[in-house]
Amino acid sequence: MNETTIQVLLDTTAERVPFNKRSFAIKLDKGELFKYAVWMLEVPSHVKESDFDYLQSKVPSLEGLYSDYIEFTADSIVNLCTDDRTKQLISEMIGIGVGLKYSTLLLSINPNQFKKIGVPVEGKYLDYAVVKDAKEYEIETKGTISDYYSAMKNDIIAKKAAQGRAIHLRFGTIMMLVKDTAGSVSKCVIVDDPPTDVPAPEVDVYEIALLYYAMYLSFILDSKYYNKFIRPLKRGRNNSVRIQQNKFFAKYYFQNRTYYGECFDYRLIRENVSFVESNSDTDDIFRQITERVGRIKFFLGVESTVIEAINNANKDLLLAYHSPKTFTQSDGVYKCLDTDGILIIKSQNGHDQQLEQVFSEDVVKERLGLYDRYLKGEAHLCGAPCTSPGIEGKPCERRTFRRNCFFHR
Numbered sequence: 001m002n003e004t005t006i007q008v009l010l011d012t013t014a015e016r017v018p019f020n021k022r023s024f025a026i027k028l029d030k031g032e033l034f035k036y037a038v039w040m041l042e043v044p045s046h047v048k049e050s051d052f053d054y055l056q057s058k059v060p061s062l063e064g065l066y067s068d069y070i071e072f073t074a075d076s077i078v079n080l081c082t083d084d085r086t087k088q089l090i091s092e093m094i095g096i097g098v099g100l101k102y103s104t105l106l107l108s109i110n111p112n113q114f115k116k117i118g119v120p121v122e123g124k125y126l127d128y129a130v131v132k133d134a135k136e137y138e139i140e141t142k143g144t145i146s147d148y149y150s151a152m153k154n155d156i157i158a159k160k161a162a163q164g165r166a167i168h169l170r171f172g173t174i175m176m177l178v179k180d181t182a183g184s185v186s187k188c189v190i191v192d193d194p195p196t197d198v199p200a201p202e203v204d205v206y207e208i209a210l211l212y213y214a215m216y217l218s219f220i221l222d223s224k225y226y227n228k229f230i231r232p233l234k235r236g237r238n239n240s241v242r243i244q245q246n247k248f249f250a251k252y253y254f255q256n257r258t259y260y261g262e263c264f265d266y267r268l269i270r271e272n273v274s275f276v277e278s279n280s281d282t283d284d285i286f287r288q289i290t291e292r293v294g295r296i297k298f299f300l301g302v303e304s305t306v307i308e309a310i311n312n313a314n315k316d317l318l319l320a321y322h323s324p325k326t327f328t329q330s331d332g333v334y335k336c337l338d339t340d341g342i343l344i345i346k347s348q349n350g351h352d353q354q355l356e357q358v359f360s361e362d363v364v365k366e367r368l369g370l371y372d373r374y375l376k377g378e379a380h381l382c383g384a385p386c387t388s389p390g391i392e393g394k395p396c397e398r399r400t401f402r403r404n405c406f407f408h409r
Helices: 030-040 052-069 084-107 150-161 205-220 223-234 270-274 282-293 304-311 315-320 353-358 361-375
Strands: 003-010 026-029 070-072 077-079 128-132 135-144 169-176 187-192 250-254 257-265 296-303 326-330 333-337 342-348
Touching: 026 030, 026 084, 030 052, 030 070, 030 084, 030 205, 030 333, 030 342, 052 070, 052 084, 052 205, 052 257, 052 270, 052 296, 052 361, 077 084, 084 128, 084 135, 084 169, 084 187, 135 150, 150 169, 150 187, 205 223, 205 257, 205 296, 205 304, 205 315, 250 296, 250 342, 250 353, 257 304, 257 361, 270 282, 270 361, 282 361, 296 304, 296 353, 304 315, 342 353
Parallel strands: 003 187, 135 169
Antiparallel strands: 003 026, 070 077, 128 135, 169 187, 250 257, 257 296, 296 342, 326 333, 333 342
């Protein structure tokens, strides 16, 4: 099962709050959970040119983590992990996913309005913030498989008490997971205080949206061009931020819209590549890993309207953007499109023909060979024809771990 519905439970601290929190349950699919779980990470200020672990392994590793250790039932999410450290990571991941989804429903907002709260110099801090109707909200998300949530509740209360600046409302979500499908049902517990009538400070909502999409662009845009995107944003030059649309690896067409992004594969996870004997050639590595993990491919992309709005510095268009929400599953393929325009496609054993066309087995094998040589420290000559005056057409002699060097991508 890839969808679940989680009931909301109000802690005694939240019962007096005027929001009608009992009016809805939290309906969540696995694609959304993965998309929100990415927010466990920080938006990178720079992606290294040769960082294959970030460029190829991180996305399928995260997706593989929740696919292997998380089970959905009709009314619960089960943490199947037995290792204590991974179990805690899985619980945190689910806590973020459910907490942020709850917040979008409660406040009726697009996910692209969230920002991650920076770590202060000292003291406790909450996780995420959003401004809606000139009111500022801060959210703390947690997840646990314990039958009790008092320790997490007390931590949320302590964090809220430590905040020196007054805002409209700080609240916490605690996702109560279950350990097996025979256990009690999951609940999302809400912890908060009565709101205060404090106007929100001036915030650059356009910058918040740009940083939101930066998280996903760091995975789906070539590192050279992601770094060009993030540099002016980090320097406060928001109107100078641009995305080079022709530098995405793939395009995917869905519901008469175009999505630009990157493709990923389970066979490119570091642990799977490292499993093969070091003296194996690329064909043998590809065969062994395919036999071990199968053919599971992904596409992660963003809708072209979002890219056009950013490239034209069209703040009104970006802030008003709202994609239709879609989740479909059939014949080894699931497709998840959220209101922020982020599309996730997962295909098993070649069932999605469009994904197979843009990300063939030959391309996976080529990337696998590059990754294997990267892990072994074996750079190769770029070989692309030079365009510099006097050496036009000469094969480039720069060494790289990627298919082509920095100057020829």
